[in-house]
Amino acid sequence: MRQFLSILLLVVAPLTPAFAQEPPAYVGSDACRDCHEEQAQSWDGSHHAQAWMAPSEASVVADFDGTQFAHDGMSVEFSQDGTGYFAKVTEKDGATTDYSVHSVAGIEPLQQYLLETGNGRLQSFDVYWDTERQVWGHLYPDQDLPPNDGLHWTGPYKNWNARCAECHATGYKRNYGPQTRSYRSTQAEIGVGCEACHGPASAHIEWTIGKAPPAGLTKTGFTMDWNAGETAIQQCATCHSRRETLEDGNPVPGTPYHQTYALSLLRPGLYYSDGQILDEVYVYGSFLQSKMYAKGVTCMNCHEPHSGELLAEGTAVCTQCHSTAGNPDFPSLPIADYDSPAHHHHPEGSEGAQCRNCHMPEKTYMQVDVRSDHSFRIPRPDLSAETGAPDTCTTCHEDKDPAWAASRIAEWFPDAKHRQPHFGSAFARAQIDPIRASGDLVGIALDEGQAGIVRATALYLLQGAASAELAGQTANLLGAPDPLVRASAASLQQAAPPQERLERLMPVLGDPVRSVRIAAAKAVLNVPQSSMTRSQQAVVGAGVQDWQRSLRTRLDYPETHLVLGGLALTMRNAQAAERAFREVVEMDPQRAEAWPMLVQLAHINGGPQAARRVLIEALSNVPGDPALLQLQEELSR
Incomplete structure (x- = not known):
């Protein structure tokens, strides 16, 4: 077996745990049943139990x-x-x-x-x-x-x-062996058991017989506190999100989300320009866009946590808040009758009268699995032509077009407060010409009234127009409250001059959130060490090691070896780079972006004959690739 681990992957200390001591042990869902029979019966028939x-x-x-x-x-x-x-x-x-x-x-x-x-x-x-x-x-x-x-x-x-x-498991670890390309995966329990959400329960059981829980746990002996709203949302998000993992397997429940995951932003290919779901993104990124999230609504305001079912049928799940009675937990909510033709302008009891059909448009994945968009958006057919996003009105009224739908909504709701400029317009323009859209993107990034994921996405899209000026205009966002914004702002600093970049990102390399630290480490990787003081080298080195540790947990991903190849090239290690890109194509022969690099590295490390052999192999896997055909022409001279 070839040695394909880059020299960049040093043996480093274990990942810092989320808790001050070793977490409690897992005991299995059956141990919970005697005291929590009602919850256990509700869970028995749930999708979690049968995952x-x-x-x-x-x-x-x-x-x-x-x-x-x-x-x-x-x-x-x-x-x-x-x-x-x-x-x-x-x-x-x-x-x-x-x-x-x-x-x-x-x-x-x-x-x-x-x-x-x-x-x-x-x-x-x-x-x-x-x-x-x-x-x-x-x-x-x-x-x-x-x-x-x-x-x-x-x-x-x-x-x-x-x-x-x-x-789909509780207490899971992948345990991938890169040398043998094999797994020794383990789990405390298959299926999403009680402890997958509440945390390992051995200390809780000891609490029931009078033993005080160790420091760092809840008063009943758990790692997870379900009374904390944001903590609860983030715990659900550990699975219900599209993200990059930063460690192996399940984090202990209660671990802050951004310590162990880098959430996918509203990127092209994953979301439409206006933030509607496109690819399978699993709810969290949508929910973060919503006014409901901004006002403190949690998953459990709508879903019964053990069965996973809605708390009420049909429109009743919405009218528990959106009604003339209102909800004292959300005092800013307008008091009005939304479940009537005066609001929805459809016959009572019809599909058009269902809140979800206008505010939670559905998309089908895996051929038959229908998922609802959780951004709870106001329909904007007036934006469809500009953003290319679907219009929920004409999804049902297939014989009509978005212009018709926009005119009807304007008749029903002449007050234009919900038809103000939308970030989707700027995001759509950015996909065509990010430089021309950069002014609007900066405005969105700096707008504290926008959702954090929207602001972070604006910064991400600005990378297509990155400049020292833009890096300076957004530098204050390195201290933003939302870790998504801080991480995206750190990535944009790659366009700043090296010394300014280093000075701005030194504090960020010590950020309490791992996903932010890793973004900063990536941004300073190519800053010459000769321009750093010893203390700066130490801080940067620690940040890079943080990133390396996360990469080590994903050596079974072809994408990881693409990153390792790029890192090796940055460090001018052509042999390590060749090993990394070779591992990419061993895992996935159709990764077209890896083959040209492998051909060129074979030429550097082994000469023209070695490059030609790799080129023949490459064209057999991705025939017609333009970059490979260009290399073929160059090598034939």
């Missing part, structure tokens, strides 16, 4: 009685006997393999099956069971995914250990 299960007659809902499914040259035969459940898979290349079903994920509207492919790897099979239609289906029916494609179900992006398990 990951061992295969059994009770958990498997699909038809494994000799059923077959075929798609795009691949076929599979499902069977079962007294020993388990099986899938006989014949791939497009003709290879046939018998797999036993290791475990089951989910319960509705679809159920997936995890197959073990060796070296401790669990892979999420692309063929799923549609629990509503009672048929087999394929998650990606329009994609050509042969076995050598990184997006094939056996590839790195469908790996359960790395990509899924931490949100």
Whole structure:
């Protein structure tokens, strides 16, 4: 096995825990049931409880009685006997393999099956069971995914250990071995058990018999305090968010979100320009945009925490606050009758009268899984032409266009206070010409009335127009209260002159939030050490080590090795860079951005013949890639 770890990955101290001492031990959900029977029964039928299960007659809902499914040259035969459940898979290349079903994920509207492919790897099979239609289906029916494609179900992006398990298990650790490319994953419990949200419960059990909890825990012996609103939201967000992980597996419940995750901003490809959901982003980034979040609403104001169900049916979940009675917990809420035609302008009881259909537009993922946008936005069909975002009105009124919808809303609500300029217009322009949009983006970033994730996204989009001037205009945001804003402001400082950048980011390298420190460390990486004092070198070195520690926990991601390759190039270590980019294409041969770098590094490290060999290999995996064709022309001279 080649040695592919970059010399940049030093052996460093363990990650700093979120608590002053070792956290309590996990005891399992069954230990909670005797005292909390009502909550346990509510949880039993929840999606959390059924997020990951061992295969059994009770958990498997699909038809494994000799059923077959075929798609795009691949076929599979499902069977079962007294020993388990099986899938006989014949791939497009003709290879046939018998797999036993290791475990089951989910319960509705679809159920997936995890197959073990060796070296401790669990892979999420692309063929799923549609629990509503009672048929087999394929998650990606329009994609050509042969076995050598990184997006094939056996590839790195469908790996359960790395990509899924931490949100489907309690007390999970990936335990990836980079030298052997194998896993020794562990968990306290499969499924999202009691302790996945409340924290390990051994100290709580001791509290019930009179033993005082250790310092740093709640008065009842938990790591997590569900009475703290922002803490509760962040705990839900550990799974219900699109993010980059900064450590291995589940953080101990109660750990601040931004210590262990870097939240994905409202980036193109993930969200529409106006912040509506596009790709699967899992709620949190949407909710942070909402006025409800800004006013202190939490997940549990709408969802029963143990069953996961809504607290009320239909519009009643909204009218518990949005009504003529109001809600004393939210005194700034306007008192009005929203559940009437005077507000929604649709017949009572119709789909158009349902709050969610106007304020929480839905999008379908995984072919059958419908998700609601949690930004609770006011419909703005007047912005659709500019932002390219969907219009919830014409989603139902398919025979109409957004201009029609905008005119109707203007008739119903002539007061223009909800039709003011929207950040989505500037974000849409920034995707075309970030320099021309930069003035508006700076205004949004500096506007404290905007949601933090919106301000952070404006700073992110400014990177396309980055300059020393823009870095100076936004430097004060390095001290903003929101860690998303601080992290994005730190990244934008890469455009500042080295000495100014270093001076501005030295305090940020000591930020109490890890995601912010890492953003600052990335921004100062190429500042010459010769321009630093010894104390500055020490601070920068600690920040870079923080980043390195987070990278070490994701060595099973091709994306990580792209970063390591870039780091090695920054440090002028061509051999380490070649090893890193080689690992990228070993994991995913279709990562086109890695191959040209690998060809050029082969030339540096091994000469023109080595480069030509790598080029032939590259073109066999990504034929027609423009960068590779350019290199082919250069090497043929």
